[in-house]
Amino acid sequence: MAGLKRDAGVMAAFGDPARVYDDETRAPAFPYARIERHESVPTGTGDIEHKISIAVTSREGGLLDAKDALSAIRAAAEGMAWDVAGHHVVMAHVIYADTMRASDAESYRGLVRIRIISEEAA
Numbered sequence: 001m002a003g004l005k006r007d008a009g010v011m012a013a014f015g016d017p018a019r020v021y022d023d024e025t026r027a028p029a030f031p032y033a034r035i036e037r038h039e040s041v042p043t044g045t046g047d048i049e050h051k052i053s054i055a056v057t058s059r060e061g062g063l064l065d066a067k068d069a070l071s072a073i074r075a076a077a078e079g080m081a082w083d084v085a086g087h088h089v090v091m092a093h094v095i096y097a098d099t100m101r102a103s104d105a106e107s108y109r110g111l112v113r114i115r116i117i118s119e120e121a122a
Contacts, residue, residue, distance in 0.1 A: 001035070003080045004054075004073065013072035020054075030107070031058035031069045047090065047119045056099075056110035063108055066099045070110035077114045083121075092116040 004010050005018040010033075014020060019032035037053040054073055058066040074094050082089040092114065099110040 003082075004033070004076055007072070007076035007080070009072040010076050013069045030060060031056060031065065033057075033069070033073055036111075043117070047117050048087075050114075050116040050118065051095075052114045052116070054112050054114070056112075057102070057107055058110070059107045063099060063101070066108035066110050070097060070099055070112060073110075074112050077112065082116055082118075086121055087118045088121045090117045090119055 001020065001022055004020045007018075010018045010020065014031060014033060015029070019028055020034075021028065021032065022035045025032075025034075033054055033056045035052065036055045037051070039051045041049050043049050054077075056066060056069045056073060058069055061068075074097055077092070077094055080092070082092045094112055095115045096113040097111070099108060101107075102109045
């Protein structure tokens with residue numbers, strides 16, 4: 001969260017402070033991003049595989065605005081230092097990104113999934 005919110009591209013797309021949430025924020029301004037899912041699974045070798053899904057919702061600017069916002073999240077995720085205390089990230093990459101019209105026909109939704117493999121720091 002902190003890394004995404006500090007990224008210059010994310011702030012350009014989502015405002016300053018960046019509208020990137022991990023909870024159900026009431027009536028957020030558009031566009032905004034929300035971490036929808038974080039799955040952590042041990043690999044059996046001592047590593048942990050993480051899959052993080054981040055959704056982008058945009059209303060103004062059409063599909064192009066939604067794609068630009070999603071691109072900002074993707075670029076930040078690919079360039080971020082993911083290491084946290086006690087763990088070292090072996091690999092981090094985007095495995096999926098897509099943008100589509102939302103079911104309300106007024107907004108656009110983008111989704112990016114990130115895969116991270118971490119190991120305990122020595």
